[in-house]
Amino acid sequence: MHRSAHRVPLAVLSALLLVAPQRSVAQATHDQSRLVVGIAGGYVGGSDLWSVAGQPILTNTSATDLFRLTRRLRSNVTVVGQATWYPAANYGFTAEMAYIGLGTADSCSLQAASGDPLNRKACAAINGNNRPASAVSVGTGMVFRPASRAFFQPYARGVAGIALAPRSTVGMIGTIGVNADTAFTVYPKDEGSDAKLTGTLAIGIATHANPGYQFRVEFRNSWVRLPIVTGTSAYQGLLPPTRTTWKSLPSLVFAMDIVLEKQRGRRY
Numbered sequence: 001m002h003r004s005a006h007r008v009p010l011a012v013l014s015a016l017l018l019v020a021p022q023r024s025v026a027q028a029t030h031d032q033s034r035l036v037v038g039i040a041g042g043y044v045g046g047s048d049l050w051s052v053a054g055q056p057i058l059t060n061t062s063a064t065d066l067f068r069l070t071r072r073l074r075s076n077v078t079v080v081g082q083a084t085w086y087p088a089a090n091y092g093f094t095a096e097m098a099y100i101g102l103g104t105a106d107s108c109s110l111q112a113a114s115g116d117p118l119n120r121k122a123c124a125a126i127n128g129n130n131r132p133a134s135a136v137s138v139g140t141g142m143v144f145r146p147a148s149r150a151f152f153q154p155y156a157r158g159v160a161g162i163a164l165a166p167r168s169t170v171g172m173i174g175t176i177g178v179n180a181d182t183a184f185t186v187y188p189k190d191e192g193s194d195a196k197l198t199g200t201l202a203i204g205i206a207t208h209a210n211p212g213y214q215f216r217v218e219f220r221n222s223w224v225r226l227p228i229v230t231g232t233s234a235y236q237g238l239l240p241p242t243r244t245t246w247k248s249l250p251s252l253v254f255a256m257d258i259v260l261e262k263q264r265g266r267r268y
Contacts, residue, residue: 030208031262032148037083038257040218044078044100045250049169050228054111055186056235057122063114064235067123069106069172069186071229074130076101078251089148094157095140098200100222100249102135102165106172118176122184125174137163137198137222150208157202157218166194169226170242186236190227192244197225209259216255223248 051070059065079099086092108126113119139161145153171189176182204218223246233240 030149030151031210031259032086032089033209033214033257033259033262034086035084035261036086036209036214036257036259038081038216038255040080040082040216040253040255042078042251042253044076044222046075046105047073047247047249049073049104049226049247050230052229052232052240055232055240057119057186058235059114059116059119061114061116063116064112065110065114065116065119066112067119067186068109068111069126069229071104071106071169071172073247073249074101074103074105076103078253080253080255082255082257084143086143086145086148090145092143092145093140094143094159096138096159098137098139098222100135100137100163100224102133102163102167102169102224102226104131104133104167104169105129106131108174118184121176122174122186125176125184126172126186129174131167133165133167135163135165135167135196135224137161137200137224139198139200141200145206153206153208155204155206157200157204159200159202161198163196163198163224164194165196165224165226168192170229170240184236187229187233187240188237190239190242192227199223206257209262212259212262214257214259216257218253218255220251220253221248222251 049071053068055067057065082096084094106129108123139159141159143157145155168189172186174184200222202220206216207214227242229240231241
């Protein structure tokens with residue numbers, strides 16, 4: 001009985017010594033980023049833009065040719081620069097500038113053909129025509145991260161702003177001739193503003209902030225408000241009926257951030 005009385009406190013003490021280090025490890029947390037700047041690069045997908053059938057094209061005879069015309073936004077690389085400030089552990093304010101491209105790809109086919117060689121050449125010139133563009137968007141928004149001290153930190157981001165897109169999404173011109181020096185205008189450029197409304201929703205995962213930088217992978221979907229063609233004009237060279245609509249541009253980016261300010265995690 002005397003030996004058993006001594007063994008019980010020793011067993012309890014041994015158990016406490018084993019549990020204490022485990023509790024210290026469990027209570028240790030990673031550094032928490034507060035002010036972050038970074039750059040991301042990736043791939044942005046394309047989207048259908050507009051399509052019309054039966055566009056009348058004048059010929060050198062009394063007949064009329066009909067064109068079927070389509071335009072889509074091309075896929076492209078994207079680069080995003082971001083800055084985020086977290087006044088609290090789980091939410092922050094963000095600003096970004098992104099290159100989104102907005103290049104287009106056109107196609108043309110003859111629905112009705114009179115045999116006019118000029119119109120055939122014009123349609124062939126439009127078909128497969130790829131036009132580059134250099135649209136850049138700027139915006140501000142908010143970020144929510146539910147686990148700000150975990151090793152992997154999921155987050156959601158929402159941004160609204162404008163995109164500067166100088167190239168018209170309505171105008172369609174084919175170049176023909178021996179030296180491609182003759183312009184065949186199907187639709188002239190519209191006179192709308194170069195500034196377009198944009199919005200972006202994103203979800204991603206970031207690593208923790210130690211030792212002053214972090215990596216992220218982010219899936220984004222951006223919407224840009226663009227003018228589109230909704231019907232045919234009386235003949236080529238006239239502005240067709242149009243309207244503006246939101247077009248979706250999904251993208252996947254990989255980023256590296258520099259953490260300019262952080263809050264130390266607990267190390268006990």
